[in-house]
Amino acid sequence: MITRSLTTIISAAAFSMIVACSPSENKSTEGNDQTAFIDSLMNEMSLDEKIGQLNLPTSGAFTTGEAANSNIAGSIKEGKVGGLFNIQSAERIREVQKIAVEQSPHGIPLIFGMDVIHGYKTIFPIPLGLSCTWDMDLIEQSARVAAKEVSADGIAWTFSPMTDISVDPRWGRASEGSGEDSYLGAQIAKAMVKGYQGTDLADPNTIMACVKHFALYGAAEAGRDYNTTDMSRLRMYNDYFPPYKAAVDAGVGSVMTSFNEIDGVPASANKWLMHDILREAWGFDGFVVTDYTAINEMMAHGMGDLQQVSALALKAGVDMDMVGEGFLTTLKKSLEEGKVTEADIDKACRRMLEAKYQLGLFDDPYKYCDVERGKQEIFSEKNRKTARETAAQSFVLLKNEGNILPIKKSGTIALVGPLADNKENMNGTWSVAGQVDKAISLRKGLENAIGDQANIIHARGANFVSDPELEKRFSVFGKNTHRDNRSEEAMIKEAVQAAQKADVVIAAVGEASEMSGESSSRSDIELPKSQRNLLKALLKTGKPVVTVLFTGRPLALKWEDENMPSILNVWFAGSEAGDAIADVVFGDVNPSGKLTMTWPQNVGQVPIYYSHKNTGRPLPDGQWFQKFKSNYLDVSNEPLYPFGYGLSYTNFDYGNLVLSADSISMDGTLKVSVEVANTGDRKGKEVVQLYTRDLVGSITRPVKELKGFQKIELAPGESKIVTFSLTADDLAFYHQDMSFYAEPGDFKVFVGPSSAEGLEADFSLTK
Ligand code: BGC
Numbered sequence: 001m002i003t004r005s006l007t008t009i010i011s012a013a014a015f016s017m018i019v020a021c022s023p024s025e026n027k028s029t030e031g032n033d034q035t036a037f038i039d040s041l042m043n044e045m046s047l048d049e050k051i052g053q054l055n056l057p058t059s060g061a062f063t064t065g066e067a068a069n070s071n072i073a074g075s076i077k078e079g080k081v082g083g084l085f086n087i088q089s090a091e092r093i094r095e096v097q098k099i100a101v102e103q104s105p106h107g108i109p110l111i112f113g114m115d116v117i118h119g120y121k122t123i124f125p126i127p128l129g130l131s132c133t134w135d136m137d138l139i140e141q142s143a144r145v146a147a148k149e150v151s152a153d154g155i156a157w158t159f160s161p162m163t164d165i166s167v168d169p170r171w172g173r174a175s176e177g178s179g180e181d182s183y184l185g186a187q188i189a190k191a192m193v194k195g196y197q198g199t200d201l202a203d204p205n206t207i208m209a210c211v212k213h214f215a216l217y218g219a220a221e222a223g224r225d226y227n228t229t230d231m232s233r234l235r236m237y238n239d240y241f242p243p244y245k246a247a248v249d250a251g252v253g254s255v256m257t258s259f260n261e262i263d264g265v266p267a268s269a270n271k272w273l274m275h276d277i278l279r280e281a282w283g284f285d286g287f288v289v290t291d292y293t294a295i296n297e298m299m300a301h302g303m304g305d306l307q308q309v310s311a312l313a314l315k316a317g318v319d320m321d322m323v324g325e326g327f328l329t330t331l332k333k334s335l336e337e338g339k340v341t342e343a344d345i346d347k348a349c350r351r352m353l354e355a356k357y358q359l360g361l362f363d364d365p366y367k368y369c370d371v372e373r374g375k376q377e378i379f380s381e382k383n384r385k386t387a388r389e390t391a392a393q394s395f396v397l398l399k400n401e402g403n404i405l406p407i408k409k410s411g412t413i414a415l416v417g418p419l420a421d422n423k424e425n426m427n428g429t430w431s432v433a434g435q436v437d438k439a440i441s442l443r444k445g446l447e448n449a450i451g452d453q454a455n456i457i458h459a460r461g462a463n464f465v466s467d468p469e470l471e472k473r474f475s476v477f478g479k480n481t482h483r484d485n486r487s488e489e490a491m492i493k494e495a496v497q498a499a500q501k502a503d504v505v506i507a508a509v510g511e512a513s514e515m516s517g518e519s520s521s522r523s524d525i526e527l528p529k530s531q532r533n534l535l536k537a538l539l540k541t542g543k544p545v546v547t548v549l550f551t552g553r554p555l556a557l558k559w560e561d562e563n564m565p566s567i568l569n570v571w572f573a574g575s576e577a578g579d580a581i582a583d584v585v586f587g588d589v590n591p592s593g594k595l596t597m598t599w600p601q602n603v604g605q606v607p608i609y610y611s612h613k614n615t616g617r618p619l620p621d622g623q624w625f626q627k628f629k630s631n632y633l634d635v636s637n638e639p640l641y642p643f644g645y646g647l648s649y650t651n652f653d654y655g656n657l658v659l660s661a662d663s664i665s666m667d668g669t670l671k672v673s674v675e676v677a678n679t680g681d682r683k684g685k686e687v688v689q690l691y692t693r694d695l696v697g698s699i700t701r702p703v704k705e706l707k708g709f710q711k712i713e714l715a716p717g718e719s720k721i722v723t724f725s726l727t728a729d730d731l732a733f734y735h736q737d738m739s740f741y742a743e744p745g746d747f748k749v750f751v752g753p754s755s756a757e758g759l760e761a762d763f764s765l766t767k
Helices: 012-020 034-044 047-053 060-064 071-077 090-103 127-131 136-152 172-176 182-197 233-240 242-249 271-281 294-301 306-316 326-336 342-358 371-377 381-394 442-450 468-474 488-500 529-540 558-563 577-585
Strands: 083-085 111-114 210-214 254-257 287-289 396-400 411-416 454-459 504-510 545-550 566-569 652-659 663-665 669-678 684-694 705-714 719-727 745-754 757-766
Touching: 034 342, 047 326, 047 342, 071 090, 090 111, 090 371, 111 342, 127 136, 127 172, 127 182, 127 381, 136 182, 136 371, 136 381, 182 233, 182 242, 182 705, 210 242, 210 271, 233 242, 271 306, 287 342, 294 306, 294 326, 306 326, 306 342, 326 342, 381 577, 411 442, 411 488, 442 454, 442 504, 442 577, 454 488, 488 529, 504 529, 529 545, 529 558, 545 577, 566 577, 652 684, 652 745, 652 757, 669 684, 669 705, 669 745, 669 757, 684 719, 705 719, 719 745
Parallel strands: 083 111, 210 254, 254 287, 411 454, 411 504, 504 545, 545 566, 663 757
Antiparallel strands: 396 566, 652 669, 669 719, 684 705, 684 745, 745 757
16 A cells, blocks of 8 residues: 555645634644544544545536535535536635635545546547557556646546456447456556556655556446446456456555446445455555445335435445445434444544645645646647657557558558548547547548658548438537538448549448447447448458558457458547547557457457367367357357457567476466577567466366567567566466465466467476
């Protein structure tokens, strides 16, 4: 956990501000440590005020500038609000903080939060895209940039990182996570917490992170958002918990509960989850906030009325109630009726005050409202450059037959498709503070790159989908899809005419930004027909067609993979999307992203993931189908694109896999080295991946598990020896009794460019 020096001294100015509006005269803070300070404050707080600290409303009227008159302002004055979220701008936040500090009973500052998920104003790629960089420094830096921007604008707390593992691309929120793998997810969780929180939470340009959604939210049945989850403890511990735990180990200050149930009990009332696991087993000592109205939703789950579910939540370990006001309106009654104790309320209140103390809000409640720093920091050239470089690293080249990509900055380029000229859909989902009108569209990016060296002809070509009702459902939050009311035939005809005049065609197709994200589950994850028809017509022109694919999730692209010569997947790359795509399309940057979620051939294969179990009837390698084996009649078991996959404009060869020994002991270290050579004619980056397989276990083990990766850069003709270390700790797993250790025995190790290719060797672990 974050530890601020226990001898931190509350500044005299802040102290006088607190006592000036406090009815009490005897609160001495100078020289006190956190515990003494909070003890003394809590001694004076009424029960109502303590409960008020547990209340987190959304900003409501504040965002429209009615701060002084809104109901929330009244509640703040009465000490009924602990924090506020999704209010923007240093000036407004200062105004609201002033109400808390100067007019509430004890002048306790509010904690201001926001969903800063992949950037504040400078938007980075959606988290799923970011994970495809496999670059922990870049990922940490993206969180650092976000923290620097938002902390100047009044915010001290972000609801990120989202570390929910998902193996189901139907789930729209797969876009917000880091994919299917717990090992990679854990590394990313750590990097993001470090990026947001830095080394000192009290530093004015760091913010508190909140790992979410605890737990298992990504395992919603059938990929339908908010749906039930149900899984074995073994799977939870081995596959779903590691990223949350990594965030806790990295010192994350807060944890958000999930909407779903776990073992039959909704997360927000799940004492086993929040107490036994989070606090006891993992040692978390920050605070727990619910997700949006998650306490109230437990009524619909069938857990009782508002009073009952609120008491259950507090008893289970929730400290802060987001939006629902269950705590605010029922805890006093529950206390009178003996359903909760004063100690339960005190515990939660103390945790909220500790967080504010650690952020330094008692020292200076306005420390995050720095208009001058904001002017330097927010959406700066420097941050935008970082976002552009990061975006280019997140793109995954899925196919490049005949090396169509990169294309030349000359001649005539036909640019078609619903995402060709749409800046509003570049930022991607969960970019609440991003300014859609400032994002760089693909068209603008290409124009910036070519100057007057080439000519672009633009045609819309197709709408996102044919059905206008469906389109309305995802044309939200200012992410205008600019539906074109011409007939589909007319749009295609215009695009074909543009293609015929061009040397090369760029088809910008895929999802609109809000076709993934919260409450955006899809049962059909193929490219919509309107867009596929456009691709078919473009192919018929015989011109080379480059597909630039936008998506927030893996899609089922079997037809496109079979027919389109080149596919560059660019996710939703953020405010600099267009420039970053141009960098890769024209070859100024060589693509190096690798998938972090398996792409299925069709939706019927879902859930699909590389680290599956072997089953008792595995299909022999290289076979398509065998009767009475674990397979389908109508599709092979193979994914379309495996986990870890991604091409480059150059080629990498793997050779000389060498192990330092045939076996290692429980305290030994195995060195695994491989030689990787760039055999192409361009400089490029490669993510070298190491997987193991534990051949015999006391429980069944996955066919492959990622245990290490390194991203290297090689000049043409250059080669490098890449060395990994493996110890028994890396081979450990949770057993039926939830103990965690490695079992002696035989293992395979694989090193290669993806989960599906590479060199292999054997070793054993001895007692
Ligand atoms: C989402 C959370 C988010 C919260 C606050 C909820 O609907 O599930 O991820 O942090 O809203 O905006």
